[in-house]
Amino acid sequence: MAIQMKVPTVGESISEVTIANWLKKDGDVVQPDEIIAELESDKAAFELPAEAGGVLRIIRKAGETVPVGEVICEIEPNGKAAAPEPAKSAPAASAAAEGPKATGEVKEMKVPAVGESITEVTISTWLKKDGDFVKLDEVIAEVESDKATFELPAEATGILRIVAKEGESLSIGGLICRIEVMEGAPAPAAPKANAQAPAAARQESASYAAGHPSPAAAKILDEKGISPQQVKGSGVGGRITKEDAVKAEVRPGGAAEAKPAVPAPTGDRVERREKMSSLRRTIARRLVSVKNETAMLTTFNEVDMKPIMDIRSRYKDKFKEKFGVGLGFMSFFAKAVAAALKEFPGVNAAIDGDEIVYHDYCDISIAVSTPRGLVVPVIRNVEKLSFDQIESEVIRLATRGRDGKLSIEEMTGGTFSITNGGVFGSMLSTPIINPPQSAILGMHNIVERPVVKNGEIVIRPIMFVALSYDHRIVDGRESVSFLVRVKEMLEDPGRLLLGI
Amino acid sequence: MQYNVTVIGSGPGGYVAAIRCAQLGFKTAIIEKYDTLGGTCLNVGCIPSKALLDSTEHYYNAKTHFSTHGIDIPEPNVNFGQMIKRRGEVVKANVDGIAFLMKKNKIDVHHGVGSFVDKNTIRVTDKEGKESTITTENVIIATGSKPTPLPFAPFDKKRIISSTEALVLKEIPKHLIVIGGGVIGMELGSVYARIGSKVTVVEFLDSLIPTMDGTMGKELLKVARKLGIECHLGHKVTALENKGKEVVLKAESKDGKVLELKGDYCLVSIGRRPYTEGLGLEKIGIETERGQIKVDDHLRTSVPNIYAIGDVVRGAMLAHKAEEEGVMVAEQLAGQKPHINYLLIPGVVYTWPEVASVGYTEEQLKSSGRAYKTGSFPYKALGRARASMDTDGLVKVLADKETDEILGVHIIGARAADMIAAAVTAMEFRASAEDVARMSHAHPTYMEAVREACLAATANRPIHL
Numbered sequence: 001m002a003i004q005m006k007v008p009t010v011g012e013s014i015s016e017v018t019i020a021n022w023l024k025k026d027g028d029v030v031q032p033d034e035i036i037a038e039l040e041s042d043k044a045a046f047e048l049p050a051e052a053g054g055v056l057r058i059i060r061k062a063g064e065t066v067p068v069g070e071v072i073c074e075i076e077p078n079g080k081a082a083a084p085e086p087a088k089s090a091p092a093a094s095a096a097a098e099g100p101k102a103t104g105e106v107k108e109m110k111v112p113a114v115g116e117s118i119t120e121v122t123i124s125t126w127l128k129k130d131g132d133f134v135k136l137d138e139v140i141a142e143v144e145s146d147k148a149t150f151e152l153p154a155e156a157t158g159i160l161r162i163v164a165k166e167g168e169s170l171s172i173g174g175l176i177c178r179i180e181v182m183e184g185a186p187a188p189a190a191p192k193a194n195a196q197a198p199a200a201a202r203q204e205s206a207s208y209a210a211g212h213p214s215p216a217a218a219k220i221l222d223e224k225g226i227s228p229q230q231v232k233g234s235g236v237g238g239r240i241t242k243e244d245a246v247k248a249e250v251r252p253g254g255a256a257e258a259k260p261a262v263p264a265p266t267g268d269r270v271e272r273r274e275k276m277s278s279l280r281r282t283i284a285r286r287l288v289s290v291k292n293e294t295a296m297l298t299t300f301n302e303v304d305m306k307p308i309m310d311i312r313s314r315y316k317d318k319f320k321e322k323f324g325v326g327l328g329f330m331s332f333f334a335k336a337v338a339a340a341l342k343e344f345p346g347v348n349a350a351i352d353g354d355e356i357v358y359h360d361y362c363d364i365s366i367a368v369s370t371p372r373g374l375v376v377p378v379i380r381n382v383e384k385l386s387f388d389q390i391e392s393e394v395i396r397l398a399t400r401g402r403d404g405k406l407s408i409e410e411m412t413g414g415t416f417s418i419t420n421g422g423v424f425g426s427m428l429s430t431p432i433i434n435p436p437q438s439a440i441l442g443m444h445n446i447v448e449r450p451v452v453k454n455g456e457i458v459i460r461p462i463m464f465v466a467l468s469y470d471h472r473i474v475d476g477r478e479s480v481s482f483l484v485r486v487k488e489m490l491e492d493p494g495r496l497l498l499g500i
Numbered sequence: 501m502q503y504n505v506t507v508i509g510s511g512p513g514g515y516v517a518a519i520r521c522a523q524l525g526f527k528t529a530i531i532e533k534y535d536t537l538g539g540t541c542l543n544v545g546c547i548p549s550k551a552l553l554d555s556t557e558h559y560y561n562a563k564t565h566f567s568t569h570g571i572d573i574p575e576p577n578v579n580f581g582q583m584i585k586r587r588g589e590v591v592k593a594n595v596d597g598i599a600f601l602m603k604k605n606k607i608d609v610h611h612g613v614g615s616f617v618d619k620n621t622i623r624v625t626d627k628e629g630k631e632s633t634i635t636t637e638n639v640i641i642a643t644g645s646k647p648t649p650l651p652f653a654p655f656d657k658k659r660i661i662s663s664t665e666a667l668v669l670k671e672i673p674k675h676l677i678v679i680g681g682g683v684i685g686m687e688l689g690s691v692y693a694r695i696g697s698k699v700t701v702v703e704f705l706d707s708l709i710p711t712m713d714g715t716m717g718k719e720l721l722k723v724a725r726k727l728g729i730e731c732h733l734g735h736k737v738t739a740l741e742n743k744g745k746e747v748v749l750k751a752e753s754k755d756g757k758v759l760e761l762k763g764d765y766c767l768v769s770i771g772r773r774p775y776t777e778g779l780g781l782e783k784i785g786i787e788t789e790r791g792q793i794k795v796d797d798h799l800r801t802s803v804p805n806i807y808a809i810g811d812v813v814r815g816a817m818l819a820h821k822a823e824e825e826g827v828m829v830a831e832q833l834a835g836q837k838p839h840i841n842y843l844l845i846p847g848v849v850y851t852w853p854e855v856a857s858v859g860y861t862e863e864q865l866k867s868s869g870r871a872y873k874t875g876s877f878p879y880k881a882l883g884r885a886r887a888s889m890d891t892d893g894l895v896k897v898l899a900d901k902e903t904d905e906i907l908g909v910h911i912i913g914a915r916a917a918d919m920i921a922a923a924v925t926a927m928e929f930r931a932s933a934e935d936v937a938r939m940s941h942a943h944p945t946y947m948e949a950v951r952e953a954c955l956a957a958t959a960n961r962p963i964h965l
Contacts, residue, residue, distance in 0.1 A: 135902075208903035209930040215839065222837035239929060 002074040003052045007039070007066050013412055013436075014041045016067045019060055020281075026058040030075065035129070037062075037072070042286055044408050045279065052077060105181040107156035111143075111174045118145045120171045123164050124277070128154075130162040134179065141176070158182040167404050210238030217245035224248060225269045279373045290433050295471040298430040301483045303490045305446050305461040308332050311493060323388035329443070330366070330394050331387040333418060335496055336489040337441060338362040338383040341416060344482040346474045348415050350436040356473060365414030365434055366394060368401040369424075375401045376434055378414040418443065428464045438473050441486070442466035503529045505833060506622060506636035508614040508779065511539020513810030513822025514642030515598050520830035521640075522605035529634055530607055531614035531624055536595040537602065539644050541819045544664040547594050549684075551587040552667065552691045553850050560694040565889060578695045580672050587667065610634065616780040619803050638805045640829055641786075641793060642822065643779065645772035645811035650679070653740035659747045659765055660740060663688060666767050673697045675763035677749055679737055681708040683849045685769035686720065690851045693727045700730040700761055702737055702751050704770075709849055713861035713910040715876075715896050720855055720912060723892050735759055740766060774812040799829050821845050844924050848917040853879075853893045856920035859908035859927055862898055871901035875933060875957025877949045879913045881964050884944035890914035895953040897933055904932035904958060915946050922947060933957040 007017050020038040024030050030050040037048040050056070054075040060066050111121055125142040128134050134154040141152040154160070158181040164170050213221055213228045217240045221228055224245075231248045233240035276284070290296065312327055319327040341348040341362050349358045362383045365376040377397035379390060400406045417434040422445040431442040442465065449462040465486065469479045489495045504526035507518045514530060515537060521528040536543055562576045602609050612626035614634075622634045647662035649655050655662050661669075666688045676692045678685040681703035693699040701708070701724070707717035708724065708731065724731055732751065739750040747766040751759045774791045786801045786808075787794045793808040795801055801808050807829045810822030824840050831838045849855035865872045879885040879893040893913025899906050909923035926936050937954040941947050952962040 208900075208905055209932075212930045215841070215928050218839050219837060222839070235929075236935070 002057065002076045003054070004071045005048075005051050005073050005075060006071050007068045008048075009068055010039075010041055010046060010408065014068065014408075016065050017041045018065045019062050019072065020045060022058060022062050024056050026056060028056050030054065030056050040282055041408075042282060044411070045282070046408075048072075050075060102158070103181045103183055105156075107158070107179040107181055109152075109155050109176045109179065111170050111172050111176060113172050118172070120169050120174075121145045122169045123166050123176065126162060126166055128160050130160060132160045133182070134158065134160045152176070154179060156181045208237075211240060212238075213240040213245060214242055216242040220245035221248060227270070229273060230271050277372060279375075283373055286435065287432055290435050294433060294435070296433055296468055297471055298466050298468040299476070299480050299483055300428070300464060300466050301487050303463045303465055303487050304451065305329075305463050305490070307491055307493055309446075309461060319388070323392070325388055325391045325395065327387065328391055328394070330418070330420070331390040332490060332493065332496075333441070333443060333486075334364055334379065334382050334385075334390050335387065336486045337364060337416065337418065339489060339496060339499065340482050340485040342383065343485060344474075344478045346478050347439045347469065347482050349438055349473060350415070351438070351470070351473055352436070359415040361415070363413055363415045365411075365417040365437070366397065367417060367419035367434075368398045370401045370404065372404055375406055375411060376414065376417060377401055377406050377410050378412070417441070420444075422446065422463065428466065430466055431468050433468055433470055439467055439469040439479065439482075441483075442468070501620065501635045501637050503527050503608075503634065503636040505529075505638045505640060505830070506531065506614075506634055507640045507642055507826075508622070509533075509539060509642035509644055509810075510537040510598065510609075511642060511644045511810065511822065512541045512819040513644070513826045514539065514640070515601070515826075516823040517640050517642060517809060517826030517830050518607045519601060519605050520827045521833065522607050524830055524834040526830075526833065528605075528607045529610060529636065530602065531610045531612065531622065531634070533611075533613050535611065536591075537598040537609065538591075538595040539642075542594045542598065543591060544667060546819055548587045548591050548667045549663070549687055549691070550850055551590040552583060553687060553852075555583045555586060556691045556694040557852050568889065578672065580669075580695070583695075584668060613778050615778055616784045619784045619805060638833055639807070640826070641776075641779065641801070641806065641808040641812060642810050642826065643775050643812055644822075645817055646775045647768070648771045648773045650737065650740060650768055650770065653768070655768065656742055659742045661765060661767055663767070663769060666691075666765075669765070673763065673765040675700065675761075675765075677702065677747065677761050677763040677766040678769060679740070679749070679766065680704075680769040680771070681731065681733070682711070682769060682771070683709060683847075685767065686724065687850050688767055688769070689724070689729055690727065693724075693729050698730075698763075699728070700732070700763065702732045702735050702749065702759070702761070704734070704736055706734045708733070709855060712847060712849075712855065712857050713896065713908065714863055715894070716855050716857060716910050716912050719893060720849070720851065723851070723853060723912075726892070732759060740768075772811065772817055776812060798832055799825055815842060816845060816847065818845065818847065841928065844927050846920045846924055848920065850917060853890060853913045854916040855910075855912045856916035857908070857910040858920055858923050859906070860898060861908060861910070862896075865898060865907060870907070872898050872907055873901050873957055874898050875953045875955065875960070875962070877952035877956055877962055877965065879946075879949060881952075882944075882946065882949050884946055884948065885914060887944065888914065895949040897950070897953040897957040899933040899954075899957040904934050905930055906933055906936065906954070906957075909950065909953075911950070913946065913949065919947055919950060922950065934959075 010017065017039040020040045022037050024036045030036055030053060032053045033049045035047045036050050036056060039046055039048050052075045054077040057074040057076060059074065060072045066072050122144045123141055124144040127142065128140040134140050134157065136157045137153045139151040140154045140160060143150055143152050156179045158179045161178040161180065163178060164176050170176065211228050211233055220242065221231065226248050228240055231240050231244055234244050235241040308329065316327045345358050348362060349356050361381050363378050363380050364382045365378050367374055367376050379393045382390065397410065414434065414437060416437055417440040419431050419440060420443040421429050422443050426444050428444055429442050431440045433440050444464045446461045446463045448459050450457050451460045451462065465483065467479055467483045505521045506529045507514045508531045510530050510532040518528050518530045541547060559576060559578055562573065566573060610624045612624040614622045614624050617623050620635055620637065622636065624632050624634060653660055657665050663684050672695055673692055675698040676689065678689045678699060678701045681701045685701060686708060689699045689701055707714060708720050709717050721731055734754050735751040737749060737751045741748050746762050746764055749761045749766060753759065774793065776788065776793065781788060784803055786803050786806060792814055793801055793812045795808050795813045799807045799809055799813065809825035809829055811817040815821055828838045828840055844858055846856060846858040862874065875897045877895050880891045885891045895913065896910045897906060898908040906927055909920065911919055933954040937951055937958055941951045952964060956962045
């Protein structure tokens with residue numbers, strides 16, 4: 001009896017996942033707990049382990065989006081596949097017996113020197129698993145430096161023993177893995193070839209030449225300073241034909257025909273292509289969908305930061321002494337926002353089908369920039385937190401974000417977001433809503449500007465603030481008033497104390 | 501400056517470089533020491549040897565195969581004088597053709613020995629000793645190579661001869677001794693074996709045509725023996741002497757056995773060495789290494805405006821390799837970025853059957869540890885070969901064990917020299933053995949053997965075996 005594997009519940013509010021990648025092919029024999037696929041939700045990517053050992057039967061293809069609870073594949077237990085058909089299992093067994101032999105030698109793979117000024121790298125993805133059979137020069141991992149991502153080829157043929165885990169940072173020369181060197185060809189090659197669809201096999205065998213330019217194409221590309229990796233070959237098996245090379249000049253979106261008069265540039269014009277990380281793809285997909293699926297617009301205001309800055313300079317030492325954490329602007333903004341959200345519950349609500357979900361609590365998502373991309377961890381029940389609790393929570397979440405350790409739970413379920421482009425020097429921006437939320441507050445840099453107070457021009461530290469909101473649920477009156485309330489409380493923090 | 505580019509030497513490297521330069525709009529000159537253009541290849545190499553190879557092959561067929569074909573003729577005679585004369589006519593037609601091409605492309609031909617005065621000035625001294633001077637922005641050195649003599653027995657050009665003399669002999673040798681079982685030795689050995697000479701080949705290594713795939717050497721040994729050529733492999737020549745009416749050769753096998761041979765001529769074909777005499781390289785600081793001019797990947801010498809191509813630089817001494825390099829330098833000078841894939845320059849031996857090969861040899865793949873598979877197909881099983889009675893030989897295809905990409909093609913058999921071009925095409929496009937096997941090959945043709953060998957390499961499933 002085949003075991004049906006369903007999309008697991010991966011977190012509240014996640015109703016569907018996308019199959020990013022099947023790591024095993026239809027018909028492959030899989031072991032229990034072996035990772036067979038990579039799934040993506042709108043929050044994060046995760047791996048799908050096999051629930052049993054046996055022969056994999058894929059039902060939903062890579063790229064398909066599948067609701068939680070639906071069947072994505074079946075696993076036929078070994079017993080069924082092997083026992084009644086000894087003929088089928090025999091070749092596999094004998095192939096294994098004739099397979100590679102260990103030589104006893106162990107190759108230690110260390111981080112290569114990848115470029116001047118690069119002192120450490122991070123293992124971004126293991127493409128092979130611990131215990132896998134790897135071939136010489138086969139790419140086994142993707143490694144990231146602060147400059148670029150590159151592929152790590154196996155330095156020997158044999159069994160991979162992973163030392164450095166994914167996400168781990170190593171300095172140049174650090175031990176990445178060991179390969180127990182073996183001689184001979186990998187056993188699974190033969191069964192794979194005759195077991196599965198010949199079409200797939202042929203496609204695979206053609207791919208070794210993908211990106212190989214024909215002699216004329218090679219000359220043309222070199223003269224244009226385009227590397228073959230940047231060209232998609234239209235020839236058999238992805239080979240680059242002369243036509244591909246001639247057309248490679250045409251930049252996507254550029255008006256190519258009009259260009260020949262322009263003299264050829266003389267400097268280096270190297271381009272680099274990297275696969276989008278799963279996180280980046282998720283961000284990209286979601287941002288576009290927000291733009292498409294909401295009626296988003298932005299209202300602006302300016303905040304005189306002098307009162308808050310005065311409080312900070314007056315109390316920051318005492319605050320730090322008492323709570324062990326610095327007094328930043330985020331706590332003021334979070335508190336002001338929480339108070340304003342109480343007054344304008346629409347801004348704190350979400351649309352769910354035909355209904356509006358109002359939240360009587362304020363879970364504020366804070367946008368944090370990490371080396372891997374933007375993440376938005378959530379500070380829960382901000383309305384009940386004290387200033388120091390907010391500040392320590394911000395630091396905790398930001399640190400976890402930077403280390404790539406945030407859990408899905410920590411990033412799920414915010415009711416409103418705050419993003420601070422000011423840390424990078426932004427004067428003004430229109431942030432994009434973090435769905436299913438209805439609004440987001442954008443903070444910006446604080447600049448001394450001439451402003452008029454009581455008929456006099458004075459210099460004040462000013463921050464522009466922006467509120468992007470979903471006009472489907474929040475009207476202009478509410479959104480503008482909300483932002484004005486935030487402004488009032490920040491310019492007169494006493495109001496925060498009194499709730500007026 | 502008078503010229504944008506001046507080419508020294510008018511062999512296949514030099515004259516092709518000159519034509520390509522002219523095509524690209526450069527004012528071009530070419531300097532040639534001899535009276536006729538074309539260099540070794542056209543005058544005393546490829547072309548005349550092929551003329552004699554074809555003449556003698558016709559004679560050999562008339563004598564040995566015609567009756568089987570049903571053609572009864574009286575015993576044919578060799579008119580050696582006519583063979584040599586025709587060979588001369590073939591050469592003349594070719595070198596005249598080059599002279600025409602120079603004129604057509606408006607390339608100035610300067611006859612005489614070119615010698616550097618400085619990096620932009622070349623003095624040309626003609627036969628009468630008259631000197632003239634050329635100024636030029638760029639120079640391409642294409643002075644080629646000369647046969648290497650034995651250190652203890654220089655060429656006397658009478659009995660101890662090089663390929664040059666072997667192509668203009670006055671008589672058919674009774675016993676031609678050939679030192680060196682490489683391309684030149686086997687070709688010229690075949691010429692004389694076919695028209696009645698006793699031919700004995702002495703080779704230092706353990707195989708004929710030792711730089712090619714081992715299977716080719718083995719098969720060539722079989723067909724050479726069929727032709728009556730005696731081959732002594734693994735023999736080191738220790739002495740060679742012209743005794744006036746005969747030459748006496750002494751050689752030693754690895755186990756110390758002494759071989760003594762007496763013949764009327766001895767062809768020394770142990771290789772060729774780069775020829776740079778009289779160029780005055782040292783005067784302008786062009787570096788050499790064991791006689792070869794040192795060049796970088798762009799064929800540039802240690803003097804930036806001077807390039808060198810063909811036999812005077814590293815790589816195989818082949819006319820078509822020199823041609824590719826000539827084109828490459830010319831195009832580089834025009835700012836283009838051409839490529840040469842040196843692995844895919846084919847090698848050919850014009851014995852009959854011919855030997856031709858491209859890519860890696862099985863020996864190279866073994867020593868590099870690459871996992872490969874082989875597929876072979878014999879001419880014997882080929883309808884076309886049976887029809888023409890050319891059943892000697894085989895095609896051997898080497899392919900990557902995992903990807904099935906063709907890594908080497910080695911052919912010994914009728915028309916191998918022309919067939920190898922198809923293998924070069926396939927390999928330039930990185931075809932797999934199965935790719936070639938799935939392309940339609942006309943029937944009946946010799947190329948079917950290549951397809952069958954590819955089928956054999958793919959999954960050991962040739963149709964006609």
